[in-house]
Amino acid sequence: METTQTFDRLVRAEFAPRSTYLNTASNGLLPARTVAALHEAAVLRAEGRPLTPLHEDVEACRAAYARLAGVPVTRVATGASVAAHTGVIAASLPAGAEVLTADDDFTSVLNPFHVRGDLKVRAVPLERIAESVRPGTALVAVSAAQSADGRVADLPALREAAREHGARTYVDFSQSAGWLPMAADAFDFSASVSFKWLLGPHGAAFLVVPEDFGGLTPVLAGWVAGEAPWDSCYGPVQELARSARRFDLTPALFTFAGLRRSLELIEELGVAAVHAHDVALADRFRAGLADLGHTPVPAPGSAIVSVPGLGGRQGELSRAGIEVSDRAGNLRAAFHLYNTPDDVDRLLAALAG
Structure with missing residues (x-):
């Protein structure tokens, strides 16, 4: 009970949306503490x-993401987009x-491989990706959760299949x-x-690489x-970072x-608590959809719910x-x-109407 109260108290202190905001898969809301930090940074300059x-904030973010990802901080690079990291x-x-x-994974995790022009x-x-790893597969690239419909990849099965065939793995956790x-x-x-579920501003992304860098060449490297x-800062970099x-x-x-x-808040709440909260709401929505006669794309255990045939109602819902x-x-x-559960019920009532 105390844990739930702490969770609710922290959330209430940070967010006061003026709409029923159910669009984190596009953009997460900014916590109040994040807005204050952005203002302070602008004033500083x-x-x-x-x-x-x-610059100290960059290193603090690197360390926080490493903790969330479960890797040493020496394996984490910072950047601006997943597409650049994929490149x-x-x-x-x-x-x-x-x-x-x-099939139809998010473009940022796919397109750099296509534009090479000389890769197969x-x-x-998605459901067949683990069984489709074969001898000669060099790399498997997939999103942990699909952007379009929330389906969650079977990452343990993928890891084992890749290991069996000597393939490397690349997962987009966006x-x-x-x-x-x-x-x-x-x-x-x-x-x-x-800028989605991690609740940050646009313009930051993270890349995790092996300790030995996995054969990557830092083709985008600059002075940092x-x-x-x-x-x-001048001339070629004489020594690249050892991490x-x-x-x-x-x-x-x-x-x-x-x-x-934003990352501080996620760590304070705990990903396990956020997971339980988010999935419970998604399951409440799925149950309500069934009562209305709608069948979402099967995505058990996901915080994202996609309902075929109802996308055309987005405009009227936004106006509401x-x-x-x-x-x-x-x-x-x-x-x-x-x-909150009230948000779920409001959406269901609007769809019923």
Whole structure:
């Protein structure tokens, strides 16, 4: 009981949405502490004071994400997008290498492999991805939770299949980091944006690499990728960072200033508690849909619910103050820590009407 009260108290202190916001799969809401940190960062620069505290925020975010991902901080690189991180991985593969992907996965985890033009990219249904790993598969790339409909990949099965055939693994946690416990240590590479379930501003993403860097070349490296960044501002970098920081991109400092506070909140609440809260709401919505005669895309255990045929109602729902997404004709609702059973019931009542 005390744990529930603490969870509710922390959430109430940080969020006061003016709508029934069920669209975290697009963008998470910013906590009040994050908004305050963004303002403080802007004032710091406006007043011409040293930006050292903002660079410290980057390192604090790196450490927080490492804890959430379950990996040493030396394996975490910071950047701006999953697409850029995928591009670094794609650049490391030899011509003709086979990359196994899931049908219609999010573009950022797929497209860099396609634009290479000399890789064999094979797509299969998500449910068959583990059984489709075969001798000669160089890399399996998949989202932990599908953006379009919330289906959760069987990552343990995928890991075992990849291990059996000597394939490497790349997992995009963008739609699960923050509500679904991560075990990034089980995979060769993984990435995530931070503006969805991690509740941060836009402009920050993380990449996890093996301790030996997994054969990646830091093709996007600039001065921040140097072992001594401030001594690497001119001419070629003389020594790349000895950690995953060699894959860093120049940070959006304001973003990391805010993100630090968002990650602190996620850690205070605990991913296990967030997971239980989010999935309970999603299951309540699924039960209500059944009562209305609607069948969502099967995605047991997911905080994302996608309902075929109802996407066209997104506009009217938005006008009624209920924010969801229209994804390929499906209505997508995403339930996170600031949502309540009343939010679920309001959406169900609107759909019934």
